[in-house]
Amino acid sequence: xxxxxxxxxxxxxxxxxxxxxxxxxxxxxxxxxxxxxxxxxxxxxxxxxxxxxxxxxxxxxxxxxxxxxxxxxxxxxxxxxxxxxxxxxxxxxxxxxxxxxxxxxxxxxxxxxxxxxxxxxxxxxxxxxxxxxxxxxxxxxxxxxxxxxxxxxxxxxxxxxxxxxxxxxxxxxxxxxxxxxxxxxxxxxxxxxxxxxxxxxxxxxxxxx
Numbered sequence: 001x002x003x004x005x006x007x008x009x010x011x012x013x014x015x016x017x018x019x020x021x022x023x024x025x026x027x028x029x030x031x032x033x034x035x036x037x038x039x040x041x042x043x044x045x046x047x048x049x050x051x052x053x054x055x056x057x058x059x060x061x062x063x064x065x066x067x068x069x070x071x072x073x074x075x076x077x078x079x080x081x082x083x084x085x086x087x088x089x090x091x092x093x094x095x096x097x098x099x100x101x102x103x104x105x106x107x108x109x110x111x112x113x114x115x116x117x118x119x120x121x122x123x124x125x126x127x128x129x130x131x132x133x134x135x136x137x138x139x140x141x142x143x144x145x146x147x148x149x150x151x152x153x154x155x156x157x158x159x160x161x162x163x164x165x166x167x168x169x170x171x172x173x174x175x176x177x178x179x180x181x182x183x184x185x186x187x188x189x190x191x192x193x194x195x196x197x198x199x200x201x202x203x204x205x206x207x208x209x
Contacts, residue, residue: 001093002156004164005031006107006171007100009085010043011050018069021046029089029100033171049076051085084108087125088168090142090154097152099142102126113165116140117158
């Protein structure tokens with residue numbers, strides 16, 4: 001049996017206290033679904049805001065607020081093209097092998113999975129680990145870390161991968177939710193799109209660069 005989940009990589013700013021969040025390991029993953037509790041939603045919003053904590057480059061953007069809360073949320077509310085660190089996690093429950101998105105991969109890039117089925121036949125999902133998906137006829141081979149000669153792999157039929165992708169979209173509220181009037185940036189940020197990504201707001205940790 002195979003399980004696919006959209007996951008958000010958690011980035012916790014030091015001494016964060018702007019709103020309640022649940023405890024999370026640095027660079028851990030939060031599975032996204034309609035069952036998230038208030039603390040988990042707070043953690044997700046915090047992490048996305050942290051990934052985009054940057055001054056917009058457009059000259060017509062409002063200046064960064066002076067308050068701590070306003071400054072932290074400024075990029076999230078003002079940027080048109082957000083980076084949402086994470087991706088799709090795939091687990092083969094029969095073997096326990098799990099493929100996770102690597103560093104610098106974004107949830108907005110999850111449409112790259114369709115390249116495996118309907119495009120060039122392969123896609124990579126960040127680095128450290130360098131996860132990779134390759135179509136081989138009617139089978140898709142998922143390599144947990146392409147930089148390792150002994151990397152664990154998952155092999156599944158193409159029809160199963162298509163089913164998993166459709167299911168992952170249905171279980172992710174942001175995929176189908178309607179944005180509030182006058183504010184659609186957060187929802188645009190998580191729509192699938194093809195590479196190349198225009199920017200990464202949150203730099204890789206120095207040891208992973």
